[in-house]
Amino acid sequence: MTTNNDLVQDAGYDRATITLHWLTVMLVIALFTMAETWSFLKHGSPARKELQSLHISIGILLAVVIVVRIAWRATRGKHLPVASLAAKAVHHTLYLLLVAQVILGFLLRWAQAESFLFFGLFTIRFATVKNRALDHTFGDLHNAAAWSIIVLAGLHAAAALVHHYILKDDILKRMFPRKKPLKW
Template structure:
């Protein structure tokens, strides 16, 4: 049975994933600030890879909470088409939040690099480097990254439309300070 509101943990995960996606996208462009061979360029990619592993873990946690708690029901004023679009949009966001880190891991290994997470652990590439396949995976990774920005932007615009035009609680129920009934930790 769906909860009446998102829990504080669900809200925190939502906004943390949002911040990570924006930060990772910014790190991608930070590479251009340094010339090829500059050690800072390697640091940018090390940070991108380390922070890039976090969404994979957080989205699994978020999905488990969603499966366990459910989600607040959508407003009854929404049409069946709007409900379908909301479901497809959420599914696509979750799929991209899983696919992008997965492709990034594969890309790292296909380049022949070990996967390093903030210096806490290293996972060597389980197979030989393959630059041609790496280029294809990089294109998919970039395509998905651009796709999630477009999808997240559409998601945000829909939330603002609900708040300012429809004047329902779709946006408010995900805001950190909102105190709707039925919200419990977890």
């Protein structure tokens, strides 16, 4: 006999989709926090440069996660109906902003022409000649995209909480592991 609880369990996303979602959340929060933190550090200081290098390394990791996430969603990820057209628009906009943010990050690094140490393992250099005009342009766009992601993701999270606590539906439960064993 199927209970309502069983239906909720079956209505969730697969393990990979859930993992990639929360990994993206953690990486975005870490990247945003680092960028906001180094603004309080002296320009050119070793601590600031170290934080920026870590930010770039994690940004490259985010790029990989986004590519895997999009590939998974396009090929094998479980697609569930969204609550509304607005929710669908927010999801697509977040994907678009994340991709744009990664591209802008690479372009910014290229325009800065500074090498960095990838997780302390090896040095990566994007270009050899600095372009100040593009550095500022890409930097401003990268910052605007970061704030757009944070605001939109915050609204996305707030909507999930409204669904959970006010509307008392199971939308939020979809993004958490279920008690039943999950299949990849």
